[in-house]
Amino acid sequence: MVAYKRRRRSFPRRKVCRFCADSNVKIDYKDPKLLKYFITERGKIIPRRISGNCARHQREITTAIKRARHIALMPYTTIQPH
Amino acid sequence: MRRYETLFIVTPDSSDEDLQAVADKIKGVITGMNGKVASYDEQGKKSLAYNIKKQNRGYYVLMDYLGHAEVVAELERNMRLDDRILKYLTVKLADQVDPATVVAEEPKPRKQVDETEVAAEEPKPREQVDEAEVAAEEAKPREQVDEAEVAAEEAQSPEVQESEEEEKKEE
Secondary structure (H helix, E strand, C coil): CHHHHHHHHHCCCCCCCHHHHCCCCCCCCCCHHHHHHHECCCCCECCHHHHCCCHHHHHHHHHHHHHHHHCCCCCCCCCCCC | CEEEEEEEEECCCCCHHHHHHHHHHHHHHHHHCCCEEEEEEEEEEEEEEEEECCEEEEEEEEEEEEECHHHHHHHHHHHHHCCCEEEEEEEEEECCCCHHHHCCCCCHHHHHHHHHHHHHHCHHHHHHHHHHHHHHHHCCHHHHHHHHHHHHHHHHHHHHHHHHHHHHHHC
16 A cells, blocks of 8 residues: 555646647647657657546547558657667 | 548659649549549658658648549559559548538638637747746845855855764764
């Protein structure tokens, strides 16, 4: 229990979904500048529990990233460091 | 009719004539099957996130059009056959669109509205806050704090040394 509590304390801020907070921002696969905030340096999609997105917008982000990858606007993976 | 959007990449070593030829060919495919091209936007040469057919750059073209599902099938078949086109992606934007209404409602007015709203909303609060903060920081506290800190440091340093010495003695 103690360890669990400590872990929770290290993330005190409950993030709000930025797309719910600002409805002007539209999720579009043609906008890699926006989408790159939701991938890691390796190019993996950041999970919802870390990005703080709501389920609906995380789903939109995911499809947008996958589309952007298909058309080479975003990488599937970055070159692996040896 | 449905509204589709196709983003495709043309080989980087193609000339302006090649790009024009590709545009004419693709538009011809759509109009030939009773489709309607709403917009054809050449976005210019961009670098690719990964190599496609050993190319690391390409001309991106975004095309917005109306048509039935057969139009998309025929268009993609043509794109697959054409060596100048590296890759394509088709997305359905809307079902059951009336072709007469579409050309009138081009997405330009929306963008203008967005830009003006952003311009009006964003800068004001930021600037005010910045100026207030800067003014508050610069005016009085810095000099006072600096003097106080220096004085405090000078005062403290001998004490610290003394206390350390005392600790050593105690040990």
